[in-house]
Amino acid sequence: MKLRSQRFRRGVIVASLVALSLTLTSCAPSDYSPGKTGKASIASLRVPMTDFLRKTYYRQSISWRSCDPGVQCGEVVVPLDWQNITSGSVQVAVIRHRATGARYGALVVDPGGPGDSGVELVDGGVQYAVDKAVETHYDVIGIDPRGVGLSTPIRCLSDKQQDAYLYAPTVGAIGSPAWIADQRKRAHTLADACVKNTGPLIAHVDTINAAHDLDVVRAALGEKKLNYLGYSYGTYLGTVYAGLYPANVGRMVFDGPDNPWADDGNGPTDDSQAIAFDDDLVAFLTSCLAGSAKATGHIPCAFSGSLASTKTRVETLLSSADRHPIPNSDGRVLDGATLATGISDALYDTSEWPDLNKAFTQVIAGKATEAFVLADEYNDRDSDGSYYDNSTAAFDAITCLEGGHSVDLASDASELKYLKKYAPMLGPYNAYGDLACSGWTFGPSVFPQPIHAAGSGPILMVATTGDPATPYGEAKQLAKQLVTSHLITYHGEGHTAYDEGHPCVDKAVDDYLLNGIVPASDPQCSD
Numbered sequence: 001m002k003l004r005s006q007r008f009r010r011g012v013i014v015a016s017l018v019a020l021s022l023t024l025t026s027c028a029p030s031d032y033s034p035g036k037t038g039k040a041s042i043a044s045l046r047v048p049m050t051d052f053l054r055k056t057y058y059r060q061s062i063s064w065r066s067c068d069p070g071v072q073c074g075e076v077v078v079p080l081d082w083q084n085i086t087s088g089s090v091q092v093a094v095i096r097h098r099a100t101g102a103r104y105g106a107l108v109v110d111p112g113g114p115g116d117s118g119v120e121l122v123d124g125g126v127q128y129a130v131d132k133a134v135e136t137h138y139d140v141i142g143i144d145p146r147g148v149g150l151s152t153p154i155r156c157l158s159d160k161q162q163d164a165y166l167y168a169p170t171v172g173a174i175g176s177p178a179w180i181a182d183q184r185k186r187a188h189t190l191a192d193a194c195v196k197n198t199g200p201l202i203a204h205v206d207t208i209n210a211a212h213d214l215d216v217v218r219a220a221l222g223e224k225k226l227n228y229l230g231y232s233y234g235t236y237l238g239t240v241y242a243g244l245y246p247a248n249v250g251r252m253v254f255d256g257p258d259n260p261w262a263d264d265g266n267g268p269t270d271d272s273q274a275i276a277f278d279d280d281l282v283a284f285l286t287s288c289l290a291g292s293a294k295a296t297g298h299i300p301c302a303f304s305g306s307l308a309s310t311k312t313r314v315e316t317l318l319s320s321a322d323r324h325p326i327p328n329s330d331g332r333v334l335d336g337a338t339l340a341t342g343i344s345d346a347l348y349d350t351s352e353w354p355d356l357n358k359a360f361t362q363v364i365a366g367k368a369t370e371a372f373v374l375a376d377e378y379n380d381r382d383s384d385g386s387y388y389d390n391s392t393a394a395f396d397a398i399t400c401l402e403g404g405h406s407v408d409l410a411s412d413a414s415e416l417k418y419l420k421k422y423a424p425m426l427g428p429y430n431a432y433g434d435l436a437c438s439g440w441t442f443g444p445s446v447f448p449q450p451i452h453a454a455g456s457g458p459i460l461m462v463a464t465t466g467d468p469a470t471p472y473g474e475a476k477q478l479a480k481q482l483v484t485s486h487l488i489t490y491h492g493e494g495h496t497a498y499d500e501g502h503p504c505v506d507k508a509v510d511d512y513l514l515n516g517i518v519p520a521s522d523p524q525c526s527d
Helices: 051-058 118-124 132-137 159-167 177-198 207-220 233-244 272-289 307-323 336-346 350-364 369-378 391-403 409-422 433-437 472-481 503-515
Strands: 072-079 089-097 105-110 138-144 226-231 249-255 459-466 485-493
Touching (some): 072 207, 089 207, 105 118, 105 207, 105 233, 138 207, 159 177, 177 391, 177 433, 207 226, 207 233, 350 369, 459 503
Parallel strands (some): 226 249
């Protein structure tokens, strides 16, 4: 299972709070980690301004048109390959919700992923992107990075093929020869379809290219500096932009900071995210066993007894589903990997905990309905499988291009052993993540050495102590790495904290975006 960064979910926008894109039925450890080995300084990846670049791309303006009530849509043309700017072009889609009061400028919002749609986010309701004060004074601009949504898109599998890719039961036990062969087969099916159906863009959807695109968007908006709000993977995109264009950084906020340079020392690979998800599941189980309505909703907790025995019970439910998948009314069967997907989906936001309790209650009774609702939400699948957006395809393409296609089965086996010990419930489904990209023929793309963004404006970083998708310890490391950053800690659970009803966090972000005020010290927010 791959973990994707998610910002929003069911009832809002089924795209961003899904921080897990469990594409294969195994999981890749994805605090979003492109390559993990620094290959080039960020300075070496800057593109000199030429007459061709200026005239062809930097002098365009956006032709806004009404698309849905209250918003306008448009496109910006950018180079296909920023290292070869005459190689062709692609489009980046944007959407605008105009300021309703005194205008302070434009604020570009990226909800994460990689692969989640900022256009869909703002179109679904600007209140899900920013709070009322910011909505009043900024033109809120949702962006679909290259390959995503309404931009020139990544296209891979048909909906029917995607169903088989995501939900076909696993073959054999994790790490067994039969299981590895099945994962490789799935990976090649995906990669071949992406190459065939996408065309040249497939080799140029990396974050470096997308960050360069942001600067053309800035210019097309008529802004001297880029004001930017990035969630989860969107914070990595913002970090790369700040490294490439420090002088063009306006007011930047990163929520759920994603740090691919982190060194957590947790094992044979970077398994901090897998451990964080297990920790967050423990937090849910503890609340459920205590009878808290926050976790149970309006039904009894699915479990009873001690926390230790309950954790063992969850492991048993997952392994039992692998051995004896639970049939669903639509003909699909729920195996352990899909159950893990559904569990993980609900851990992104504590408001989903009652749904998780309902899913566990049903699974114990031999029913799979709610677990599939959660898994489908994560995978952006409609109820009958007749529609998927392209967020999963974009996530796969970006992840595999940046991570490369090499496989180290010995390291994978060590990782599985490690995760069984330190994250025994969900962790094993994160092992062997490199197999997901084993069919790829591109990459790894260039991954920059640690970025410090010297010379940029202040960057405000919001990090949650119980964030399962972008662990707090890694956010603190990134805050030290970025020389102009200011850390806002939120003590709580869930992925991202701004505009989620936490007054201390909202005040700190609004003070910065509206007045340019950064806190003298970390306010250590809590509810």
